[in-house]
Amino acid sequence: MALRYIRKIGDPILYKKAKPVDKIDKHILTILSDMAETMYNAEGVGLAANQIGILRRLVVIDVGEGLIELINPEVIYEEGEQIGPEGCLSVPNVTGEVKRPKKVKVKYLDRNGNQKEIDGEDLLARALTHEIDHLNGELFVNKVIRFLNDEEKTEAE
Template identity: 60%
Template sequence: MAIRVILKDTDPLLREISKPVKEITPRIHKLLDDMAETMYDANGVGLAAPQIAILKRVIVIDVGDGLIELINPEVIEKDGEQVGPEGCLSVPGVVGKVKRPNHVKVKGLDRNGQEIIVEGTGLKARALLHEIDHLNGVLFTDLALELYKEELNI
């Protein structure tokens, strides 16, 4: 496993649409491992492959209830509404107030190619949608109702 460099919001790769994964290979397993290690090292709750310069439809999240790895994720259901703060490892020092569905159901593949469905509400729904947005070249700053500098508690 390796910690990868996280691209910043000015990098044009973050605005590209990621390609679906056609075959799950040992390289995809290594990508998932590296993404998880990178996310944890940066104290994040999610990471999408484009954030480490890989334009593949792969995300990882962990909002405190264990690591979720999704290949080719797609939202199959969403409802409700929540408005809350969001940040991003690619946009350090900035937080935004973003409106999102409060509940989502996402379908994708696990690292073994098995279809899985992940459901989430609150922060988990927000994290899933945030990372899937990255796969489509969308940053939270595009959706924010307002943006503000993150306060550092030193």
């Protein structure tokens, strides 16, 4: 495993749509492992492959319940709404309130190529939709309702 450089806002790759993974091979598994190590090192809760300069539909997430690896994730169901604070490893020192679904269901492939579904609620729903937005070339700052000041950021952590 290796730490990867996290691309920052303004980098053109962050605004491009990632391509589906056609074949899960050693290279893809290495990328997933590197993404997890990079996310944990940066103290994030999610990372999309675009953020390390790879235009493939790969996401890793850990909201405190263990690592989730998603290949070709796709939201297939949304319910309700929530507004809450978000930040992003590609947009350092910026936090804003974003409206997201309260619940989502996402279908994806695991590292063994098995079709799976995951139900996310609250923070997990937020993380799933945030990272899938990355795969579609969208950053959370484009969805911010209101940016938080330093005092509000501290309260949100």
